[in-house]
Amino acid sequence: MKPDLSTGLGPLRLTNPVILAAGTCGWGLELASYLPLDRLGALTTKSLTLEPWPGNSPPRLAETPAGMLNAVGLQNPGVDYFVTRVWPELKRYSVPVIASIGGRSADEYAAVARRLNRAAEGLAALEINISCPNVKAGGLAFGSHPDTAASVVEAVRRETSLPLLVKLAPMTADPVGVARAVVAAGADALTVANTIPGMAIDIEKRRPRLGNTVGGLSGPAVRPVILRLVWEIAGALPETPIVGLGGIFTAEDALEYLLAGARALGIGTATLVNPRAAIEVLEGLTEYCRTHNISRLADLVGAARGQHPEGHP
């Protein structure tokens, strides 16, 4: 029997929990020759801003043990380009599309949301990126504090009735506080989490290896850290759907996140190494259900926590 892999992120229903993460799948279209997009749970666009953003000076990448640092800096051609040039092509696919949005002010986030709400009919949801470590204004500056994070979410919430995901920063003083604040401000689900701020230094040149000096760490190296963050937030906010995102390369990795309490799974850096990673994770989840006689994958969500939603003592 085919297992039921469906999941829900508040009002957003997905046929399966595997989501391509923002910034690691282009517009999705670039991957269409590598995997059947329509079999995925959803895909997330790179972050869109009101005006085009040029991105950071190279080098933008540095490989680190079992991971990588990136400092792309939200390079994107702006929301109008997306609406007029990308969306007409992307909407032909049946895969739900989540548009990631960024900005330098709450007003700018709201303006991007307004434009998408009017001009990109058929979008499945918006993901508010308040956690990019690679931009000087906006990004992480909003995601670090409950009040500023909530102000962005409130501003976007006023512009759209689309389901809203908020992508959290992993290294803030009070991630649970930020999570509570954005949910109170109208977020339907949380994406946990963005990259971890980090850096690397070239010992021959005696300079930082990234043009931006600091970047965001991703890949298998971050998985235990983000898994624990999912555990914490899922324990504190058991009713709030979470997309677990951090170093998922295989179905086994994905299952750890589900068992910790995530209801969906973001595939990010894995796609950069293997463009078929998301479909392989999906196939592996199906196989796990078959070999373990699980008819509904959703039954596994939070199962590692035992009887107590806040987790084992």
Place this chain on the structure above:
Amino acid sequence: MVVPTRGRVVEHRALGRGGYYLLLEAPQVAATAQPGQFVHLRVSETYDPLLRRPFSLHEVDRAAGRIAVLYRVRGRGTSGLANRQPGEYLDLLGPLGRGFPTPQAGTSALLVGGGTGVAPLYFLATELKRWGVGAHLLLGAATADELWRLSAFEGLGLPLEVATEDGSLGMRGRVTDLLPDRLGSSPTQVFAAGPWPMLRRVADWAAEAGIPAFVSLEQVMACGTGLCLGCAVPVVGGYVRACSEGPVFAAEEVLWDEA
């Protein structure tokens, strides 16, 4: 559907001074490969090193379904790759990227390669011959032992000049020091590959000579498939991707001062 494929190692040998020649059986790649394109190899089956490594196609035998790359051992990725034995399989993606433009038959090209930059020029030279385009090769390295595959280049039967920085073979100096002599031979285009400073000198020379130059740029890369915007190259109008809009660029488009 393009799927990551596996290439069987047919031959893998050291060329001296950390250089390697790697011949793979990869018919799907060989069938459509164009000069200047690259393959993206997984150098490890573990997560460390994590990312693929891009290598320009050095040699393509479509009939035999084989491709070769040249590389220099520089870090942990290429060190691991150097241990792979004939008969083993490597996970690879490709051919990727935009290669050198195809010149008109009857024109002539100057090919300039420095260090590992000689790699794509061999494949390019074989195709130019096939297309009826004249080719003149300038190759450079630090020392004679690093002028990899020189006998293969010589076997093409094309005019060839070499320069080594230590003077151990050919002219003493850099490959770009061979450039001024070529103004008389009236090439209609220049194709170059190598380190950025060398390519910049080629670009300046070509601009002065009034002929178009196309350069294959080396840039740190993650996905190789256009997803991550990591391999940014500054060009007129903003950053573009070395893996998708390149790795070959018209030299006049590149903003050399911002790189």
